Amino acid sequence: MLIRNLVNTISIVVGILIITAISFNKLPIWSFVVLILLWVVITTYGVLNIKAGYFLKSLNNNPTTKGKKIAITFDDGPDINTIKILEILGKYNIKGTFFCIGQQVEKHPDIVKKIINEGHIVGNHTFTHGKFIDVYSTDKFIGEIVDADTAIEKISKKKPLLFRPPYGITNPNIARAVKKTGHAVIGWNKRSFDTTIPSEKVILKRITKNLKNGDVILLHDTKLITLTVLEQLLLFLQSNNYTTVTIDELFSIQAYA
Numbered sequence: 001m002l003i004r005n006l007v008n009t010i011s012i013v014v015g016i017l018i019i020t021a022i023s024f025n026k027l028p029i030w031s032f033v034v035l036i037l038l039w040v041v042i043t044t045y046g047v048l049n050i051k052a053g054y055f056l057k058s059l060n061n062n063p064t065t066k067g068k069k070i071a072i073t074f075d076d077g078p079d080i081n082t083i084k085i086l087e088i089l090g091k092y093n094i095k096g097t098f099f100c101i102g103q104q105v106e107k108h109p110d111i112v113k114k115i116i117n118e119g120h121i122v123g124n125h126t127f128t129h130g131k132f133i134d135v136y137s138t139d140k141f142i143g144e145i146v147d148a149d150t151a152i153e154k155i156s157k158k159k160p161l162l163f164r165p166p167y168g169i170t171n172p173n174i175a176r177a178v179k180k181t182g183h184a185v186i187g188w189n190k191r192s193f194d195t196t197i198p199s200e201k202v203i204l205k206r207i208t209k210n211l212k213n214g215d216v217i218l219l220h221d222t223k224l225i226t227l228t229v230l231e232q233l234l235l236f237l238q239s240n241n242y243t244t245v246t247i248d249e250l251f252s253i254q255a256y257a
């Protein structure tokens with residue numbers, strides 16, 4: 001049972017009990033307001049945290065993996081900066097997983113070709129990654145996934161099966177959309193915040209602190225700062241005997257149909 005269903009069922013039952021108690025003057029009216037606020041806080045947490053598995057099941061890390069294996073993922077590309085990311089990965093012979101935006105794929109087909117030819121995996125990160133994508137209807141969100149699939153498939157010649165929701169936000173419409181498209185939803189458990197934190201040191205520390213087998217790291221191949229962070233991260237992984245694998249390998253699932 002999804003946590004969302006459990007929370008909603010409990011809230012309805014408690015809500016009925018509170019309303020009954022209020023009608024018999026056993027509880028003040030504000031006790032019902034407290035219940036509503038509590039429900040809003042829990043639901044908002046579920047929307048914002050893909051790891052919570054509130055609306056859908058996502059693969060965020062694999063602690064049962066054998067050996068010191070982790071996966072590095074890159075969101076929001078392809079971008080001119082991706083070429084430099086690929087250079088660094090190539091230098092250390094590391095394979096990554098790139099969650100690409102369909103619009104960007106159409107803009108930089110050669111970079112996507114390069115990603116695939118160099119042995120990395122390409123996943124779906126919607127077509128537009130629009131600011132208000134999280135309030136889209138189920139059908140409109142399905143369109144986002146399908147259009148990104150089409151853009152990627154034109155280059156890869158294979159339909160991508162891995163999907164990462166923009167901003168890691170999930171909600172009932174997104175849950176219905178991925179159920180329909182059949183993609184595996186990929187989250188993370190090591191968020192670098194390389195899009196917002198200006199210090200390479202702080203970003204690196206966020207990733208490497210308590211790093212464990214099977215962890216999934218989120219980076220962005222669109223950011224300049226990520227180049228320095230990535231090189232330092234790969235040196236850290238090397239000296240700590242970590243192997244880097246792609247998402248499909250980490251979870252033993254298929255990357256393409």
Ligand SMILES: [Zn+2]
Pocket residue numbers: 075076125129165166167
């Ligand atoms: Zn994104």
